[in-house]
Amino acid sequence: MFTAKDVKELREKTGCGMMDCKKALTESDGDMEKAMELLREKGLAAATKKAGRIAAEGIVSSYTSDDASVGAIIEVNSETDFVGKNADFKAFVGALAKIVADSNPADLEALNALKFDDTKTVEEELREKILTIGENMKIRRFARFEGNVVTYIHGEGRIGVMVKVEGDLTDDAKAAAKDAAMQIAAMNPLYLDKTTVPAEDLEKEKHIILAQMKEDPKNAGKPENILEKMLTGKVNKFYELNCLNQQEFVKDSNYKVEKYLAEKGIKLVDFVRFEKGEGLEKKEENFADEVASMMK
Known part of the structure; x- marks a missing residue:
């Protein structure tokens, strides 16, 4: 159903303990994505996206x-x-x-x-x-x-x-677009804007948030309308963390990225971010064996 390598991979991606990872994989019948969701629902893995990828x-x-x-x-x-x-x-x-x-x-x-x-x-x-x-x-x-x-x-x-922008690319606008690109490099947003989050991703996130809320004993007995407000607040926080336009602008916390760019006369319409080696397995070698092989 799953191997020790799968448990190790899940641990690297979530930072959770070995036994928690093994239990999650058992409950999910070896499905890595479902296991990650289970760990998040239980509050054991707080990341909103895969982490700990081995670099090439x-x-x-x-x-x-x-x-x-x-x-x-x-x-x-x-x-x-x-x-x-x-x-x-x-x-x-x-x-x-x-x-x-x-x-x-x-x-x-x-x-x-x-x-x-x-x-x-x-x-x-x-x-x-x-x-x-x-x-x-x-x-x-x-x-x-x-x-x-x-x-x-x-x-x-x-x-x-x-990044690709709409509007005249004046010197100030070009500098602002570069600032946005630097923010993307640093913050690694998953989406351009909250309106571009796929419905499936949003429903999955709401499901995880609700599961975490139910796990928290402090929420026991709270009225449904209060829980709904809490859910809305947590979804908005998800947007602020993962959607570029809704993120706090790193260089000036008084602005959201979208507003900062608008004041410079531009609108960001697309972006792509490549990080060297993300998602690739890096070759692991025993250094002593490598030196020995070179000496031969």
């Missing part, structure tokens, strides 16, 4: 045209973080971002087939980099926006954000 290496890079009318963001993975600091590797990933912006490939297969330069395709250049640098590499994902686009790279390629 590489970098996230971006490109924006001079007139900010098109932008692209891309993640390329490598085996070690040393490669992510390699100037040749950085230049390669940056060139890929420009190719995505210029050529608008439909998917990774289409990107690999595009010309990298006059003599090689992207796929051929990737193979050459693998041979030259000596590590396996993989183009993982990319995104492209047309319109008024601003990009932001944090931590030398650890996180990349691209």
Whole structure:
């Protein structure tokens, strides 16, 4: 039904104890998502989204045209973080971002087939980099926006954000859009706005909130109308934590993000956030064994 590896994975994602994770997996018949919900309902896992993902290496890079009318963001993975600091590797990933912006490939297969330069395709250049640098590499994902686009790279390629806005992209507006991108990098919102939260996600969240309220003995005997007000308050808090427009603006707590941008004459209509290696299993090796194998 489930394995010790599943228990370990659930523990890493929720921060809960091993026995609690095992019990949740038993109750959910091994369904990881349901087990996470059960732990949250019992107040054992408070996170609103998956956490503790194991990182892989590489970098996230971006490109924006001079007139900010098109932008692209891309993640390329490598085996070690040393490669992510390699100037040749950085230049390669940056060139890929420009190719995505210029050529608008439909998917990774289409990107690999595009010309990298006059003599090689992207796929051929990737193979050459693998041979030259000596590590396996993989183009993982990319995104492209047309319109008024601003990009932001944090931590030398650890996180990349691209935003699309409506309104004139004046110098002040561009600075505000970058501030929003930095907020996205730091706060990792799940949704753009409370109106964009899927009904299924909202119902799931309400179910979890109600279950937590019932678990709390302080709520015993409270009238239904009071519980409804509490539910509304907690849902609003969910919006404030997970919806970019409803989040408190980090640089000025007097503003919500949406209001801050509006005062700068722009409205954020879309965003994408890539964090290097999120959701990927990082290769784990015994250091002593690795050294021994190198000596052989």
